[in-house]
Amino acid sequence: MRPLKRLFCLILSVILLFSATGCWDRRDLEERVSVVAIAVDKPSNREEEHANQEYKVTIQIPVPIRIAGGVSDGGGGGGAESVNVMSSTGFSIGQAMDNLEKRLNQQLFFGHTRVIVISEEVAREGMKEIIDGFRRNPQMRRILWLLISEGKAEDVLRVYNDLEQVPIVYIMLMMENGARMGEIPDISLGDFYISLSTRTLDPMTNYVMAHKNDVAWKGVALFKGTKMTGTLTESETWILLQLQGEAPGGEVLVSLDENELRSPVLLNPENVRTRTTINTNKGQIRAHYHVEIEAEVKEKNADVKLDDPAVLENVAQKAEEQLEKQAQELIRKVQKNYGVDALRLGLKLKAFHYKTWQQLDWEKEFPNATINVTYDVKIRRTGMQTDL
Amino acid sequence: MLLRRTMVKPTTAKASQTETERIVITPRESGSLIASTLIGVGILTLPRSLSEVAREGAWLSTILGGLVTLALLIIWTRLSFRFPLKSMASYAPEILGPKNASNIMGKIVAAPLIIGFIGYWLFTVAVVLRSFGEVVVTTVLVNTPLEVIILTMLFLAYMLTLYEVDVVARVNELVLPLIVIPVVLIILFSLQSFRLEYFLPLWPDLHMKDLLQGILISVFAYLGYEIITVFGGYTFVTKKTLPANVGGFLTPFFIYTAIVIVAVGSFGVEELQKLLWPTFELVRVTEVPGVILERVESAFLGVWVAAVFTSSANLIYAASFLAKKFVGKGKTHICALFFIPLVYWLALLPENVHIVFEWQTYAGYAGLMASGAVPILLSILARIRKIGLSPPPYVIPQNGHNQHNQLNSQQPGDHADQQRNGTPDQNSQNKTNNNNENNSR
Numbered sequence: 001m002r003p004l005k006r007l008f009c010l011i012l013s014v015i016l017l018f019s020a021t022g023c024w025d026r027r028d029l030e031e032r033v034s035v036v037a038i039a040v041d042k043p044s045n046r047e048e049e050h051a052n053q054e055y056k057v058t059i060q061i062p063v064p065i066r067i068a069g070g071v072s073d074g075g076g077g078g079g080a081e082s083v084n085v086m087s088s089t090g091f092s093i094g095q096a097m098d099n100l101e102k103r104l105n106q107q108l109f110f111g112h113t114r115v116i117v118i119s120e121e122v123a124r125e126g127m128k129e130i131i132d133g134f135r136r137n138p139q140m141r142r143i144l145w146l147l148i149s150e151g152k153a154e155d156v157l158r159v160y161n162d163l164e165q166v167p168i169v170y171i172m173l174m175m176e177n178g179a180r181m182g183e184i185p186d187i188s189l190g191d192f193y194i195s196l197s198t199r200t201l202d203p204m205t206n207y208v209m210a211h212k213n214d215v216a217w218k219g220v221a222l223f224k225g226t227k228m229t230g231t232l233t234e235s236e237t238w239i240l241l242q243l244q245g246e247a248p249g250g251e252v253l254v255s256l257d258e259n260e261l262r263s264p265v266l267l268n269p270e271n272v273r274t275r276t277t278i279n280t281n282k283g284q285i286r287a288h289y290h291v292e293i294e295a296e297v298k299e300k301n302a303d304v305k306l307d308d309p310a311v312l313e314n315v316a317q318k319a320e321e322q323l324e325k326q327a328q329e330l331i332r333k334v335q336k337n338y339g340v341d342a343l344r345l346g347l348k349l350k351a352f353h354y355k356t357w358q359q360l361d362w363e364k365e366f367p368n369a370t371i372n373v374t375y376d377v378k379i380r381r382t383g384m385q386t387d388l
Numbered sequence: 389m390l391l392r393r394t395m396v397k398p399t400t401a402k403a404s405q406t407e408t409e410r411i412v413i414t415p416r417e418s419g420s421l422i423a424s425t426l427i428g429v430g431i432l433t434l435p436r437s438l439s440e441v442a443r444e445g446a447w448l449s450t451i452l453g454g455l456v457t458l459a460l461l462i463i464w465t466r467l468s469f470r471f472p473l474k475s476m477a478s479y480a481p482e483i484l485g486p487k488n489a490s491n492i493m494g495k496i497v498a499a500p501l502i503i504g505f506i507g508y509w510l511f512t513v514a515v516v517l518r519s520f521g522e523v524v525v526t527t528v529l530v531n532t533p534l535e536v537i538i539l540t541m542l543f544l545a546y547m548l549t550l551y552e553v554d555v556v557a558r559v560n561e562l563v564l565p566l567i568v569i570p571v572v573l574i575i576l577f578s579l580q581s582f583r584l585e586y587f588l589p590l591w592p593d594l595h596m597k598d599l600l601q602g603i604l605i606s607v608f609a610y611l612g613y614e615i616i617t618v619f620g621g622y623t624f625v626t627k628k629t630l631p632a633n634v635g636g637f638l639t640p641f642f643i644y645t646a647i648v649i650v651a652v653g654s655f656g657v658e659e660l661q662k663l664l665w666p667t668f669e670l671v672r673v674t675e676v677p678g679v680i681l682e683r684v685e686s687a688f689l690g691v692w693v694a695a696v697f698t699s700s701a702n703l704i705y706a707a708s709f710l711a712k713k714f715v716g717k718g719k720t721h722i723c724a725l726f727f728i729p730l731v732y733w734l735a736l737l738p739e740n741v742h743i744v745f746e747w748q749t750y751a752g753y754a755g756l757m758a759s760g761a762v763p764i765l766l767s768i769l770a771r772i773r774k775i776g777l778s779p780p781p782y783v784i785p786q787n788g789h790n791q792h793n794q795l796n797s798q799q800p801g802d803h804a805d806q807q808r809n810g811t812p813d814q815n816s817q818n819k820t821n822n823n824n825e826n827n828s829r
Binding site: 004008011012014135138141142143190193194197198199344347348350351352354355358 | 526527530543546547550584585586587588589591592593655656658659661662669672673675
């Protein structure tokens with residue numbers, strides 16, 4: 001057994017020698033420039049550099065030393081001094097990134113990217129070239145926020161406030177909490193990819209606007225293919241979420257006064273259940289959405305006693321009427337103005353009525369489909385106060 | 389039922405010339421062998437290749453392909469029951485050759501078969517290692533050379549060939565939970581992103597041709613159970629052996645089917661077709677609740693090393709073992725020494741990953757020939773010519789002693805008697821023998 005043992009030891013040592021060198025990819029945190037956010041704009045003054053610069057890419061990079069807060073540093077700063085924001089232009093996104101890399105001391109690393117912001121200007125021209133590079137990059141995650149910004153995208157990256165150490169984390173958490181409360185659609189980059197490649201889906205993604213010290217969520221941007229075609233406001237987005245049965249959406253202002261919006265009751269939807277029925281008769285698509293909402297009263301300024309069940313019923317009815325009206329407006333908007341199937345009706349049609357879906361061209365058929373909505377609002381709670 | 393086993397090391401000087409000729413593998417180990425060989429690199433691309441041909445009908449392809457595979461596996465297992473202590477290298481010549489002539493004739497007839505099998509296994513290992521290396525190099529270890537990843541695996545596979553079959557079986561039994569548990573967890577976590585609308589319609593008006601192609605692809609993904617021809621002869625033939633082997637196939641079958649279903653439901657078929665490594669992407673979008681683990685994919689690949697190792701090392705072992713038995717002398721690891729450079733060269737031959745995918749298809753076709761046509765042919769011939777044992781003598785181990793049916797008088801040797809030497813005094817004797825040997829050196 002001796003020679004075999006020797007051979008074995010030799011081989012073992014060789015293996016260890018080889019496997020222990022598997023640290024080619026070892027990188028300390030300080031040796032990596034983690035890009036936490038990317039913004040894509042059109043360059044403003046093209047004469048300055050080359051004529052054919054298509055994109056201006058801005059990245060946000062946290063400075064580890066400032067964030068970890070060395071003792072001498074006085075516990076780490078926040079806001080502007082804890083990150084670097086730099087911009088560069090290029091013919092394509094990748095080229096702009098290379099230009100950025102040339103000016104940095106380390107390689108860029110996209111494994112921690114949390115937010116990608118694209119300006120409306122770029123999105124309306126079409127995002128085909130942008131998406132391709134992001135899809136190919138193995139470091140780029142699919143679970144991150146893709147945002148379209150009203151105005152300049154880089155302004156979103158330059159928003160500084162003291163709520164979080166890294167500014168982009170504040171935006172990320174804002175979106176995440178909104179999604180958890182059911183007010184912001186939970187659309188990740190991966191979802192955007194899927195709706196791009198799936199023929200029956202039209203992409204949409206969240207729409208934001210940067211102010212000086214904060215960012216506001218402004219609804220969603222609708223796409224036709226890779227081109228942005230329009231936007232939906234916050235309340236329209238909430239209706240959309242309710243129709244899809246995804247999330248209860250945000251608060252509903254119910255005016256008991258017919259004429260004007262005065263002394264309203266503020267309802268907060270808690271739960272939503274949606275039943276969609278699709279009828280396909282002779283190629284005519286009729287869809288009916290029945291949305292059940294459980295809500296609670298957040299605020300009441302009207303002169304009514306909510307403890308009375310009849311009054312509550314009245315409020316709920318008013319809310320239903322109002323929501324149905326809004327939903328019809330929204331449907332008209334997406335059908336006639338944009339022609340974008342934001343309701344994901346095509347997907348349902350394909351899943352449950354495959355034969356019919358095959359026979360028609362849904363893209364052309366969608367604006368002609370008849371879509372009805374009925375709401376059923378149930379007010380469950382009225383808070384900690386009685387109205388006696 | 390606990391099966392107490394013999395020591396691994398040959399104890400007498402005579403026995404150390406060749407490796408142990410005993411039945412040493414328990415049914416459960418046999419099942420583990422099949423399961424861990426099957427779970428390999430095929431699943432990384434299976435959802436994509438299936439959704440290309442069968443679209444939303446992918447789930448049906450995996451299930452039907454699984455049934456085809458199951459039938460083949462049962463044929464293989466029953467064939468190995470006929471020939472205890474023999475691998476294909478020994479029984480193929482017997483079946484194919486003239487009956488009462490010398491063994492040489494049979495060997496000449498069976499040579500193309502054996503060589504074909506060895507070649508197919510080595511080719512498969514090359515494809516498996518290259519695919520795995522590609523995944524690792526493109527996603528996690530960007531700066532690590534591909535050669536190193538492949539070489540490390542091959543070294544490990546070589547280490548395994550230094551040991552006997554029962555060690556291989558036990559390694560597989562040990563590693564199997566390591567592979568299965570994380571994969572099952574990933575499937576469960578991925579269910580969060582499952583959408584019914586992506587998964588439906590269940591039957592998207594498939595042509596028969598598409599469905600058949602889908603079945604073929606899934607059968608390719610299930611290949612690897614042919615190793616039963618090497619390990620089957622050393623497995624205890626009990627009432628539990630066939631169920632254990634079937635169970636060993638059902639484990640990957642459920643995993644594969646579940647992954648295909650979850651992948652289609654999470655991405656939709658059109659997106660799936662755009663993903664190079666769909667299963668890997670599935671892991672990447674998985675959010676493990678409660679744990680703030682960024683980028684689970686590195687952990688997943690770490691686990692996947694074990695899965696790829698068991699596939700490639702088992703196949704290399706099987707090929708080397710078959711070669712050794714066919715030549716009739718030598719050692720397993722010496723054969724492996726010849727094979728490993730060949731595999732390494734093959735693995736680095738394709739220029740890029742798309743050629744590797746083409747090769748995967750070739751390996752699939754070769755495997756289908758090898759594991760589909762061969763066992764059916766051999767089984768029928770063996771049955772007609774009445775070669776081997778039939779019905780198999782069920783060995784019912786009791787307290788370390790086998791009570792077995794009398795074997796047919798045709799059977800050379802009485803190996804069944806020496807299936808174990810587990811009496812305590814003998815063991816102590818062995819120890820003293822060993823000590824003496826060591827002292828004398």
